[in-house]
Amino acid sequence: MATTAELVLDARCATGESPVWSVAEQALYWADIPAGRLYRLNPSTGALKQWQAPQMLACLALNAQGDGLVAGLEDGLYHLQLPPMGDTLSAERLASVAHAAPGMRFNDGRCDRQGRFWAGTMVMDMAAGVPAGALYRHDARDAITGQLQAQLSGLLVPNGLGFSPDGRTLYLSDSHPSSQRIWAFDYDTDTGTPSRQRLFVDMQSLPGRPDGAAVDADGGYWICANDAGLVHRFTPEGRLDRSLAVPVKKPAMCAFGGADLRTLFVTSIRPSGVDLSDQPLAGGVFALQPGVAGLPEPGFQG
Structure with a gap:
């Protein structure tokens, strides 16, 4: 499907990530x-x-109570309150994390359809290739201990979190160059437990590395193809359905939004120390019209 990416904002973000559309505010x-x-x-x-x-701010979710946001930072999950005046966030830590190695932070994250917050961690030095990353789930059980418990481990750069429209399939990618795989899991919506991990897509043979993702109302899985300047859509069966171009090499994550949830917003990365003459809008936010609708992003239930 032919479409043209529209520049929403020349934000020049070093690593623009975790776009989330607020239906109530009609804002991204x-x-x-x-x-x-x-x-x-x-x-x-x-x-x-x-x-x-x-701290470094990696992933976001709306708060179901309408009171700020929930976010993964460097050392845990925080409740962020947006001050009416000034530009400094009020951050209250909800749960801490015991990283498996030095130099780690949270990366990709989002809520499941029931409002549990899922987020992965990574070693910031990607070149080291240390599989110390883990995937965490936060819900009322962790609120008691204040400590996040890993649900999956041994990951390099966990990314591409998404949930099928019925919430019964969890998607997860690893965007490290040595992996570049996307997995699907059966997901127990009552307990928040993934099982039966299987390969959904091997992107080693496709353009780009799998980065952040979104799922549309028809169950299509959209994932940013980092380094390739594309956003791929895969059917629920794992078949590449279409690829849409953005005018930068490193799209990072996408999210459905707009009044009818038919706009696909894409954030991107502005790499340092390289010639950007062929991609002057790197780090910007873009909008695509993919011809399908998304779903409202669930709020964090706590």
Whole structure:
């Protein structure tokens, strides 16, 4: 399907990640991970606000109570409150994490359809290739101990988290160059437990590395193809259905939004120390019209 990416904002994010659409606010939130910056944009009015987090800010979810956001930072999961004045976020830690190695932080994350928050961790030095990453789930059980418990381990760069429309399939990718695989799991919606891990897509033979993802209302799995300037859609059976181009090499994550949830917003990375003359909009936020609708993003239930 032919479509043209529209520039939403020339944000110049070092690592623009975790776009989340708020239906109530008709606004898009996203983060610049290394800068620890939170953005909120109302695309219809152009109103933009920014806030500063106390640590690197990796992944976001709306709070179901309408009180700020929940986010994965460097050392745990936090409740972020957005001040009406000023640009400094109020951050209350909900649960800490015991990283398996030095130099780690959270990476990709989102809520399941029941409002549990899932997020993965990674060693920030990707070149080291240390499989110390893990996937964590946070719900009321962890609120008692204040400590996150790993549900999966041995990952390099966990990414591509997504849930099928009925919530019964969990998707997870590993975007490290030595992996580049996407897995599917059966998902128990009552207990929040994944099982029967199987290969969904091996992207070694396809353009780009699997980065952040979104699932549409028909069950299509959209994933950013980092390094290839594409966003791929796979059917629930794992068949490549279409690939849409963005004018940057490193799209990072996508999210459905807009008044009818038929716009696919894409955040991107602006790499440092390289010639960007062929991609001056790197780090920007883009919008695609993919011809399908998304689903409202679940809020965190706590």
